[in-house]
Amino acid sequence: MQQDYQPKNIETAAQQYWEEQQAFRADEKSDKRKYYCLSMFPYPSGKLHMGHVRNYTIGDVLSRFHRMKGCNVMQPMGWDAFGLPAENAAMANNVAPAAWTYDNIDYMRKQLKSLGLGIDWSREVTTCKPDYYRWEQWLFTRLFEKGIIYKKTATVNWDPEDNTVLANEQVIDGRGWRSGALVEKREIPMYFFRITQYAEQLLADLDQLDGWPEQVKTMQRNWIGKSFGVRFAFPYTLDGKTEKLWVYTTRADTIMGVTFCAIAAEHPLATYAAKNNPQLAVFIEECKRGGVAEADIATMEKKGMPTGISVIHPLTGKQVPVWVGNYVLMGYGEGAVMAVPAHDERDFGFAKKYGLPIIQSVQVANETFSTDAWAEWYAAKDGICVNSDKYDGLNYDQAVDAIAADLAAKGLGEKKVQFRLRDWGISRQRYWGCPILIINCPSCGDVPVPDEQLPVVLPENVVPDGAGSPLAKMPEFYQCTCPKCGGPARRETDTMDTFVESSWYYARYASPDCTTGMVDNARAQLWLPVDQYIGGIEHAILHLLYARFFHKLMRDEGLVQGDEPFKNLLTQGMVIAPTFYRAEPNGKKLWINPADVDEETDAKGRPVAARLRADGQPVIIGGTEKMSKSKNNGVDPQAIIDQYGADTARLFMMFASPPDQQLEWSDSGVEGAFRFLKRVWKAVHEHVEQGVVPAYRKGELTTAAQALRLQLHQTIQKINDDYGRRKTFNTAIAAVMELLNALGKFGEQTATARSVVQESLEAITLLLAPIVPHISQTLWAELCPGSDLLAQAFPEADPVALVQNEIELVIQVNGKLRGSLRVAKDADKAMLEQLALAHEAVQKLLAGGTAKKIVVVPGRLINVVV
C-alpha cells in the first residue's frame, strides 16, 4: 500500500473504475426500492461555483448512502440552458448564445465528473435543445386549447433608449443598466398561465408535503395568500351613465371609516379624469416612471393626487373622493382600493400627508384612539365597530357578515375568497428561450402551431445586440401561413420564461430519450415522485411553486401520477466568503479576490490586517458575503480540486456547516479537511502494513477494547441517523473524527485487539464513503483485498456492543452542575435520590438543611433543590 495519500492518482483511478462498471446507471428492472435523488440542475454560466459543489455533494452523499442502504438510486444531471446570461455574454463577446452555452456545458460536465459524483449521465437533458423543448411546446398547445394559457396585457420595465424590455435585475436605481435611461412602466400583451385556477390545490396539497421544511411551506402559503373578504362597488355617475368602482377588502368591518378611494394611474377612471386636468395628467405620467419590482413600489414614497371625481359610499350614500395613488397597481386585484386611514397604516400616512379625514370605526377595549399618531392596535381585528350606525357593537365576523349581506341586497357586493397569487406571465421579449407556439393570423387570431409542425426550432446562429428581440427582425423565422385558413400569418417572436423549462425537467429524467411524448408514462410512474430534492433556499417560492403547478398540469393531462413532484426537500444555504477591497481615488471600491490576499492576525488569532500578495501593500477587510462576481470573493472550486482533490473539497463542504445553513469559505478549513484524510490514510496504512485480519466477530475483550467497540457502534448508530433522518453531515464527520481519535489512543496489539481495529477501520471507511468516495474506494480495497466497496452495505450497529451496565449521572443543585455519579443502569429512583443527597458537593450546599425537592431525569441527571 502507498505510504502517502495522493488524491490525484486514486481519484482518477476510482472515477475510471466507476465509469467502466457503469456503477451509477439507474436500473429500471431492479426489484430494489427506488430512490430518485435530484439536485437542482445548473445554469451553464461558464464554470462551477462553490454553490454547485455544495449542492451536488449533498445530493451525492444522500445518493451513495441510499445506494449502500439497498436502494435502486437514480441521480441524474442536466442543464437549465436557456436564459439571460447567454445573451449578455453574446453582446459582450460577440458570440452566439448557443455556442457559448454548449461550450460552457462541455466544460462544466468535465468539472462535475472530476467531483466524483455518482450520476447516471445517460439521462442528461439540455433544455435549449429541440428534443427537450419540443415537448414543452406540445404541452403549451394543449394548455392553450384548454384555456389554461391566455393573453392579456401586463406591465413591464421599458428602457426608452434601447427600446427594450428590462428584467428587474437590469433596472438599477430606476435606470436601465446599459443605457442609463430612466425606466418606464409599459403595458404590453403577454401570454399567461392560469396558475390561479390551481391556487386552492397548490395551497391544500402543501399539507401532503411532510418532507418539506416548514419554513418553505409557510412561505408558499403566504405567497398564495388566500384571503376571505368582500368585493364591492362604489357607484358613480359620469356623463349621465352610472358606473361602478370595484374594490376588494379583507376589512369590510371598517367600511364606515372609508374617507377616500385610491386608484392606479392606469385605471380608466384616472385616464378619464386626466383628460381635462393637465396637472393630474402630469402626475399620472410621473407614476409611470420607475420599475415594476414590488420591493421598489412598496418602499417608495407614497404619493397621490385627487381626480376631482367622487363616488358614492354604497352604505352611507355619502360622497367619497377618488385619488390616484402611485402605490396602487393596475392588474393586481381591481386596480382600486378603499381607504380607511383610521385602520390601515398606509392609508393613515397618506391621509396625514394630504390632510384627508380620519374616522375611527373600530375600538379595542382599554385603548385610546388619536389621529395624532398611528398605533399598532388600530389595525387589529379583535375590536368592535364604533361610529358605524347600525353596525355599532358588532365584532369583526358579525360586522363583515352584516355588511356583506347589506351590500349584496343592494347588488353592490358579495363575500369573495381571493388569492394574492397572480397568474404567471410567461412571454419574454428575448431571443435565447423556447419559442412560444402561437401563430398570429389577421383573420383567425391566435392559433396554436399544429403538432405535426413541432418543434418550432429556435435558430442558433444569432447574436443579439440588446435592442429589442432578434427574432422580431428575422422574417425567415416569423413569416408563416395560418394553419387554419392558410393565409399569410406571423409567428409569435416572444420566447417563454425559462422557469417553464425548469418546471418539468424532473419528470423528463425518468425517460429522457422518449421520442413519443413528454414522458413515457410507465417510466415516469416508476421513478416519480422525486424522493429527495436539493437546492438553494432562494428557490423556495417561485421555482418550487411553478414545478408543483406543472406537476398538476401534467397530471391532468394524464402524463404523471400523484399530486406532488417532490416528496422530500432540502434547502441548502449559500456559500459565503470574506471580501477585501481598496478605495480608488474616484470613490469606487476595487474588490480583491481572497486568494490574492494574505491575512495577518494578532496573538489570539484575530484578523487585524490584510495585504495584497502581489505588492505587499495593505487592503481593507470587508464583510463576509455571498460569493459573487461583483464582490470578487468567489473561490474557484477547480483550484481546490487541483490542489487537494475532490474528496477534500467534498469533505470540507460537508463539514463546515449543516446543509441548510450558510457555509463560510475558509482556506485553513480546507487544509484541516485534507489533514483528516491524511490521518485516515495513515491509520489504515499502519494497520495494513502489519497484515489485515478478519474483523472482530466474538471473543473476550479488555475494558479498553470493549469501550472502543461501544464508541464504534454508537458512532454507526448516530451516523445512520445523521445521514438518514437529520441530514446533518457535519455532525457525522465529527463523530468519525472522534472515533479516529479514540482509535489512535487504543494501543493494544493482541490478535483480538487487531480484529477490533480492523472492524473499526472498515466501518470508518464505509461511514465516510458517501462523502469521500475515492479515498474510501481505495482504502477498502487495501483493508479487504479482493472486495469492492461498491458492493458493500452501510454499517449497522451491533446491539451487543451497545449494552452498558453502568452510566454516568450528573448531580445538580438548584440546576447548577455540582458533580457526577457512576451508577448501575437500572438503579431505582429512591436509590438515586439517596446517592445524590449523600454526594459531597450536595452535602456542602445543603449545610445541614433538607432538600425541598429532588428531580430525577432517568439516564441524565439528578437535581436537588435546596
Added chain:
RNA sequence: GCCGGGAUGGCGGAAUUGGUAGACGCGCUGGACUCAAAAUCCAGUGUCUGUGAGGAUGUGGGGGUUCGAGUCCCCCUCCCGGCACCA
C-alpha cells in the same frame, strides 16, 4: 415595506424531545522531533478571579415561564434569503 430565516469562544460550528453549553475542526500558545524550517506528534485554550482545590460568570439586547432555558413566551437590535423578467 411585506413574507421567511439567522445571531453560541479569536473563527466555522456541536448541544437531536426543556436536562452536563462550547463536541469536532480551524486558529493560537507551549513542548517533542530537526542544524533549521516545513510536515507530523503531544499538551493547553470561553471570560473574570484564585497559588491551588475551586468560585463566579457566560449562548445578539431587555423582560418572563420553569427545579432547570442556547432551546419555550413577549418586546427590541442587527444580518441574510425572497418579493413574480437573475437563475
